[in-house]
Amino acid sequence: MPVNDETCQPGPWRGWREATEAALYGPGGFYLRPEGPAGHFRTSVHASPLFAGAVARLLARVAQELGTDDVDLVDMGAGRGELLTGVLAAVPPGLRVRAYAVERAARPEGLDPRVAWSAEPPSGVRGLLFANEWLDNVPVDGAEPDGSGTPRYVEVAPDGAERLGAPVAGADAEWLARWWPLGEPGERAEIGRPRDAAWARAVGTLAAGLAVAVDYAHVAGARPPFGTLTGFRAGREVPPVPDGSCDITAHVALDACAAAGAVAAGAPGGTGAGTGAPGGTGAGGAAGGGTELVAQREALGRLGVGGGRPPLDLARTDPAGYVRALARAGEAAELTARGGLGDFTWLLQRVPGEGYCPA
Numbered sequence: 001m002p003v004n005d006e007t008c009q010p011g012p013w014r015g016w017r018e019a020t021e022a023a024l025y026g027p028g029g030f031y032l033r034p035e036g037p038a039g040h041f042r043t044s045v046h047a048s049p050l051f052a053g054a055v056a057r058l059l060a061r062v063a064q065e066l067g068t069d070d071v072d073l074v075d076m077g078a079g080r081g082e083l084l085t086g087v088l089a090a091v092p093p094g095l096r097v098r099a100y101a102v103e104r105a106a107r108p109e110g111l112d113p114r115v116a117w118s119a120e121p122p123s124g125v126r127g128l129l130f131a132n133e134w135l136d137n138v139p140v141d142g143a144e145p146d147g148s149g150t151p152r153y154v155e156v157a158p159d160g161a162e163r164l165g166a167p168v169a170g171a172d173a174e175w176l177a178r179w180w181p182l183g184e185p186g187e188r189a190e191i192g193r194p195r196d197a198a199w200a201r202a203v204g205t206l207a208a209g210l211a212v213a214v215d216y217a218h219v220a221g222a223r224p225p226f227g228t229l230t231g232f233r234a235g236r237e238v239p240p241v242p243d244g245s246c247d248i249t250a251h252v253a254l255d256a257c258a259a260a261g262a263v264a265a266g267a268p269g270g271t272g273a274g275t276g277a278p279g280g281t282g283a284g285g286a287a288g289g290g291t292e293l294v295a296q297r298e299a300l301g302r303l304g305v306g307g308g309r310p311p312l313d314l315a316r317t318d319p320a321g322y323v324r325a326l327a328r329a330g331e332a333a334e335l336t337a338r339g340g341l342g343d344f345t346w347l348l349q350r351v352p353g354e355g356y357c358p359a
Helices: 016-025 048-067 082-090 171-178 193-204 253-266 298-300 312-317 320-337
Strands: 070-077 098-104 114-118 126-131 141-145 151-156 162-168 189-191 206-215 230-231 236-238 247-249 291-295 344-353
Touching: 016 141, 016 247, 048 070, 048 082, 048 126, 048 298, 070 082, 082 098, 082 114, 082 344, 126 193, 141 171, 171 189, 171 193, 193 206, 193 253, 206 253, 206 298, 253 291, 253 344, 291 298, 291 320, 298 320, 298 344
Parallel strands: 070 098, 070 126, 098 114, 126 206
Antiparallel strands: 141 151, 141 189, 151 162, 206 344, 230 236, 230 247, 291 344
């Protein structure tokens, strides 16, 4: 979105972080509406029950590594509890799950009574903490260089008009210098420091287990030069206007979150591409004491979700089974598609603890 000249005065002006916080979570905020996120955009959770099934298998693997059949599952940014509902329906017999939905909206009516609902994650978790499209809605400020090359905060008015504000300073300036250096006027960065802090707090609630964040993401060396801030309403991308009428989101500098999470997990910062199955025994760990960044298509493939068509012979021997298998293959293809949901990045961070020391 182009930045208006500072002589334009549609104000009042605020930084994007403050404006987004009010638009999404303030009185009448977008995410507090009864319809929830599912009323406006389609996530992997809503695309297919195969996604919840994959998370259920991941949870079972974590429980196996912990040596227990009694495990915690925390869903960060739980929406209206759709993922937890699906996982509880898919867990293998004998696995006892304590399910926690972390969400700022009110508990929906009719939700499975086994799901505890709160605005903050519990502490001392032993199991799996899962955050699907949560970090992209943690509000952040935007920054652009002025004519002299000095990064300045981008300020926004209620109608979406923008201007450059004060120079970026302090911890925000340090974050930009490390994770998203700016060059020419017109370039833009989203200052991901609040997301790093939010992820570190979430990882810090784990006594032992695995923390997973899933989001559209980018890493150092491949940052989008003009940022990614945008809006969504009723299934369509729209200009980001901070008046509560639309979702406001931006992709996540997930490598920065990974470094913060590694510190919270008690490991040195750093990321790697790892080769082991997420949460699987003997997982090929990455730098940073068990930190991985992998594409969703790879992560789901490790968990048994693939888009291959069923054999044609099945159509002759079991026509109904063939139709069901074909439908599952179509759903799996959507979850793993390049240019779509398959382009999400999974950040996996293991938190060692008593009884949990995966290789």
